[in-house]
Amino acid sequence: IDIFLFCNTVLKFRSKPTEFRSKPTEFRSKPTEFRSKPTEFRSEEHRPFRSVFAAGTARRTAEMLKKREGRAEEKEEEEEMDRCSVRYKASSQQEIPDRPLSPEEWRKLRDDSSRPDRFPGRMLNLMLAAGTDVDVAKSLLAFIALDSGTVPYVLLLKYLSLCVSGGHHSEVLDTYDLMKSCFKTLDIGAYSLLLKGISRTERWREMLPMLEEIKKIVTPTRRNYGDAISGAFLNGDSETGWTLYNEMMELGLEPNQEVWQCMFNSATSLQKDKEKLLDILIYMRENQVYPQEMLVKSIKTWFQSLPGEGWTGRFSSVDSRDRCGSCQAEMESIELTEEEYSQLKQRVMANVIEGRDVFFKTTPQELQSFKNFVKKSPAFDVIVDGLNVANISVHGPKSQNLLAVVSELCDQGLTILVLGRKHMMQHSKMWNRYDILKIKQIAHCFFTDNISKDDPFLLYAALHSGNNCKFVSRDLMRDHKACLPDSATRRLFFKWQRGHQLVVPWYVPGKKVRFQRELRYDTVVQSTPTSWHLPYDEDGEDRSSYEIPQKWLCLTKQH
Numbered sequence: 112i113d114i115f116l117f118c119n120t121v122l123k124f125r126s127k128p129t130e131f132r133s134k135p136t137e138f139r140s141k142p143t144e145f146r147s148k149p150t151e152f153r154s155e156e157h158r159p160f161r162s163v164f165a166a167g168t169a170r171r172t173a174e175m176l177k178k179r180e181g182r183a184e185e186k187e188e189e190e191e192m193d194r195c196s197v198r199y200k201a202s203s204q205q206e207i208p209d210r211p212l213s214p215e216e217w218r219k220l221r222d223d224s225s226r227p228d229r230f231p232g233r234m235l236n237l238m239l240a241a242g243t244d245v246d247v248a249k250s251l252l253a254f255i256a257l258d259s260g261t262v263p264y265v266l267l268l269k270y271l272s273l274c275v276s277g278g279h280h281s282e283v284l285d286t287y288d289l290m291k292s293c294f295k296t297l298d299i300g301a302y303s304l305l306l307k308g309i310s311r312t313e314r315w316r317e318m319l320p321m322l323e324e325i326k327k328i329v330t331p332t333r334r335n336y337g338d339a340i341s342g343a344f345l346n347g348d349s350e351t352g353w354t355l356y357n358e359m360m361e362l363g364l365e366p367n368q369e370v371w372q373c374m375f376n377s378a379t380s381l382q383k384d385k386e387k388l389l390d391i392l393i394y395m396r397e398n399q400v401y402p403q404e405m406l407v408k409s410i411k412t413w414f415q416s417l418p419g420e421g422w423t424g425r426f427s428s429v430d431s432r433d434r435c436g437s438c439q440a441e442m443e444s445i446e447l448t449e450e451e452y453s454q455l456k457q458r459v460m461a462n463v464i465e466g467r468d469v470f471f472k473t474t475p476q477e478l479q480s481f482k483n484f485v486k487k488s489p490a491f492d493v494i495v496d497g498l499n500v501a502n503i504s505v506h507g508p509k510s511q512n513l514l515a516v517v518s519e520l521c522d523q524g525l526t527i528l529v530l531g532r533k534h535m536m537q538h539s540k541m542w543n544r545y546d547i548l549k550i551k552q553i554a555h556c557f558f559t560d561n562i563s564k565d566d567p568f569l570l571y572a573a574l575h576s577g578n579n580c581k582f583v584s585r586d587l588m589r590d591h592k593a594c595l596p597d598s599a600t601r602r603l604f605f606k607w608q609r610g611h612q613l614v615v616p617w618y619v620p621g622k623k624v625r626f627q628r629e630l631r632y633d634t635v636v637q638s639t640p641t642s643w644h645l646p647y648d649e650d651g652e653d654r655s656s657y658e659i660p661q662k663w664l665c666l667t668k669q670h
């Protein structure tokens with residue numbers, strides 16, 4: 112980078128200019144080291160696209176699906192954050208100056224450090240992790256420029272990153288102008304940063320060519336799209352915003368909730384915008400997305416602001432009679448329709464039972480003998496995951512816990528299948544042979560090899576027994592849900608699971624076994640012409656992916 116240009120654009124200090132800006136000419140002679148194209152950034156990202164429906168093991172399917180949903184992306188980002196903070200901790204003996212330093216002061220700091228050659232990069236990392244004042248970083252860059260006559264590309268990127276994360280718009284734009292004048296193309300990291308930084312400024316439109324540049328190399332991430340969409344909506348160009356949003360959805364990328372929030376906050380009340388925003392709610396329903404409290408508040412405000420429609424929003428919960436506590440509307444049933452049930456059964460059989468499910472540790476012989484066993488048995492009312500249920504209490508022999516649960520189900524007059532492992536049949540302190548004998552008298556039993564996993568057997572037997580068959584387990588079967596080929600089937604599976612899984616939340620040996628009440632209503636976004644009900648995540652509530660929110664936004668319209 113031309114040092115004169117550099118000092119005049121990037122290093123405009125927000126406070127007072129420093130003495131070392133006066134004589135830039137002597138550094139101009141040195142050739143720059145970073146004019147060459149940063150090609151090394153390309154190779155990593157450039158992988159051939161593989162459809163999620165491509166043949167392969169179920170594990171790969173699961174991983175691909177996770178990736179598509181952006182979870183892997185988030186994980187990578189989290190890991191990167193962790194690495195950052197580790198680096199920060201590891202080298203935090205190196206103090207970050209609390210004010211801009213002169214070149215002489217920086218030189219002293221650098222020469223005193225353990226690895227002077229790596230000092231600038233490490234110092235900028237520290238600043239990034241600590242969110243240091245941008246003027247301090249500027250003074251460091253100025254020193255580097257003076258000292259070596261050039262600012263390496265990577266350091267400039269770190270500086271840009273600091274400006275973007277600190278929301279320093281004019282610094283972002285200055286750095287952008289500089290980079291634009293020095294490099295024909297940038298790498299994806301730089302484009303992503305600039306996209307984010309520029310989207311919040313009055314020059315937001317300049318981010319659109321950057322998105323195009325990214326597209327030439329890889330598929331933009333949901334964050335890239337999110338930044339671009341938010342930028343367009345925040346700057347009042349909802350048309351561009353919607354175009355980008357549609358493009359993103361067509362790629363199968365789901366936006367972050369902040370993006371949806373920005374859309375609800377910024378959209379106009381025009382009919383065409385209204386329909387598109389309602390489509391977002393439908394998307395949430397179909398994909399079992401639960402809005403967070405921040406987003407749901409924006410949705411509430413948006414509904415209430417619709418002119419002449421008379422919407423009222425209230426926060427609510429569902430009462431013991433499965434009605435909305437606010438408007439008394441009955442919530443949608445969790446029962447699967449005949450069509451839904453047969454679709455689910457067919458997909459689970461094909462993908463989990465017959466598919467080459469790597470989680471399914473069994474032999475074809477064992478599976479066949481189980482299928483024959485189920486065929487010969489009557490339809491079951493309830494299936495008990497033996498090993499799982501035996502662990503409901505840490506006290507007493509496991510066989511006793513299992514017997515207590517099976518006896519309780521037997522008292523209800525149900526036809527029971529207990530799935531167990533062969534080792535349960537060997538008499539021991541934990542597995543009393545008399546308990547097992549009693550279980551065999553009141554229930555059908557199938558014992559698999561010790562290495563087998565029970566849950567595919569459980570799924571097979573349950574789905575074979577029809578829509579009324581329940582199962583007892585605390586296993587959440589997330590692996591199997593992930594193996595299902597599309598979001599509609601995964602949603603059906605989750606719905607079926609919630610409506611059919613009996614859970615014993617706690618148990619004291621000798622006391623009566625109590626099952627947690629089954630859910631009878633579905634926890635998804637639901638609507639009628641005059642109401643919307645949205646289940647949402649409360650702030651500060653750490654809900655696991657297999658749990659469902661307890662809070663609802665109730666929106667009703669005067670009619």
Ligand SMILES: [Zn+2]
Binds near residue numbers: 439665
């Ligand atoms: Zn309601």
